[in-house]
Amino acid sequence: MNSLTILIVCDEGDASSQIQASLPEQHKVNLVSKNDVGTEIDRISPDLIFVIEEDDAKGIEIIQTIQAEYEAAYVIYFSHNQDFVALREVIRAGANDYFVLPEEIDMFAQKFNSIVETAVSQGEDVGLKAFRRGKGKVFSFFSGKGGSGTTLLSLSFAQTLKLESTASVLFIDLNLQYGGAETFLGIEGHRSLVDLVPVMNELNEMHIRNALEFEKHSKLELLLSPCDAEAAEEMNEAFISKLIRTCRRFYDFVIIDLPHSMSVNTYTALEESDKIYYVLTLDTPSFKLFQRIEELFQRLTVQTEERLEFIVNQVSKDNELKPVDLKGLVEYPIALEARKDIKGVQAAVNVGEPLQKSVEDKKLPLPAKDIRKWIRAFLK
Ligand SMILES: Nc1ncnc2c1ncn2[C@@H]1O[C@H](COP(=O)(O)OP(=O)(O)OP(=O)(O)O)[C@@H](O)[C@H]1O
Numbered sequence: 389m390n391s392l393t394i395l396i397v398c399d400e401g402d403a404s405s406q407i408q409a410s411l412p413e414q415h416k417v418n419l420v421s422k423n424d425v426g427t428e429i430d431r432i433s434p435d436l437i438f439v440i441e442e443d444d445a446k447g448i449e450i451i452q453t454i455q456a457e458y459e460a461a462y463v464i465y466f467s468h469n470q471d472f473v474a475l476r477e478v479i480r481a482g483a484n485d486y487f488v489l490p491e492e493i494d495m496f497a498q499k500f501n502s503i504v505e506t507a508v509s510q511g512e513d514v515g516l517k518a519f520r521r522g523k524g525k526v527f528s529f530f531s532g533k534g535g536s537g538t539t540l541l542s543l544s545f546a547q548t549l550k551l552e553s554t555a556s557v558l559f560i561d562l563n564l565q566y567g568g569a570e571t572f573l574g575i576e577g578h579r580s581l582v583d584l585v586p587v588m589n590e591l592n593e594m595h596i597r598n599a600l601e602f603e604k605h606s607k608l609e610l611l612l613s614p615c616d617a618e619a620a621e622e623m624n625e626a627f628i629s630k631l632i633r634t635c636r637r638f639y640d641f642v643i644i645d646l647p648h649s650m651s652v653n654t655y656t657a658l659e660e661s662d663k664i665y666y667v668l669t670l671d672t673p674s675f676k677l678f679q680r681i682e683e684l685f686q687r688l689t690v691q692t693e694e695r696l697e698f699i700v701n702q703v704s705k706d707n708e709l710k711p712v713d714l715k716g717l718v719e720y721p722i723a724l725e726a727r728k729d730i731k732g733v734q735a736a737v738n739v740g741e742p743l744q745k746s747v748e749d750k751k752l753p754l755p756a757k758d759i760r761k762w763i764r765a766f767l768k
């Protein structure tokens with residue numbers, strides 16, 4: 389049997405360890421509290437979901453949410469009572485199977501292989517494939533300091549990834565008040581994220597398609613900023629999180645350009661990200677600011693280990709610090725060192741063209757060369 393990813397939804401330790409102990413060893417088990425179910429489903433895309441009952445009726449609610457948002461997930465409910473009326477409700481809510489704890493734990497262990505078979509074949513029909521597409525990766529580009537190159541690098545990253553692979557790539561500009569990406573690409577009077585606000589609660593692939601703009605060379609898909617402070621106010625954290633979760637279901641990669649301020653929207657986007665690329669320049673202010681941001685991350689419990697990586701930008705021989713200096717000072721890996729190339733970058737930006745226009749491009753500005761090399765290694 390292949391190794392499956394299993395998500396156990398519970399707020400209590402005992403029952404979950406009992407269940408875990410009865411599972412074959414090769415499976416990967418993740419635990420999550422009720423409040424974080426949505427994020428975790430999107431992030432790990434489990435093959436099976438176990439919901440463990442609590443005193444309240446929340447179990448049913450959770451199953452309904454899982455089935456409404458992630459249709460094809462195979463859900464098993466674990467109850468502490470033989471209350472058949474309640475259990476019928478659970479099945480009606482969309483659970484595929486249920487077991488009563490602790491009496492039926494052995495029965496569960498015996499039936500486990502056939503449950504897996506059913507879940508997998510059900511998934512092959514329709515659901516799980518679409519569900520699996522939920523595996524799209526979300527990469528956020530962030531910096532506490534304005535002008536670090538967050539927009540240029542995130543956009544070039546998305547553009548190059550689109551050119552160099554067959555993956556579906558979406559770029560989202562979350563600088564809701566001022567935007568930025570559209571000027572780099574010379575797009576005017578554009579559609580934007582604001583088109584999605586009225587349909588936020590039922591957001592689907594079609595809505596997203598209708599709000600897209602395209603970069604004309606690579607056909608990179610873009611969700612641009614409304615560049616409107618008033619519209620920006622309507623986009624709250626619930627919108628941001630719904631947006632990112634929906635997008636990751638339809639794209640292989642979602643690349644996000646974040647604003648420099650640490651608002652609740654920024655925080656939400658960071659929480660939804662698989663990777664956070666922190667853009668740093670090689671000077672003391674940039675570095676000091678990062679240390680403050682890192683403290684803030686800790687206070688907000690934004691997980692940074694194995695998630696945060698540096699992109700060092702504007703690397704040149706005149707830098708005050710060297711990339712190696714950073715290595716001694718912080719423990720995060722440096723994903724990319726992008727060189728400074730004022731002329732090369734300006735030549736493209738001034739005419740509203742991306743740094744790389746086709747796979748065959750020979751003469752690229754230096755940061756675009758560095759990005760391409762990084763992405764080629766990353767795609768291997
Ligand atoms: N490696 C580089 N070489 C040359 N110019 C660069 C490089 N990186 C960024 N720039 C230039 O620096 C300026 C700031 O870049 P960008 O707008 O991407 O930064 P930002 O962090 O998004 O800033 P903002 O605070 O405006 O959001 C732009 O004019 C960009 O073209």
Ligand SMILES: [Mg+2]
Pocket residue numbers: 538539540563568
């Ligand atoms: Mg910017």
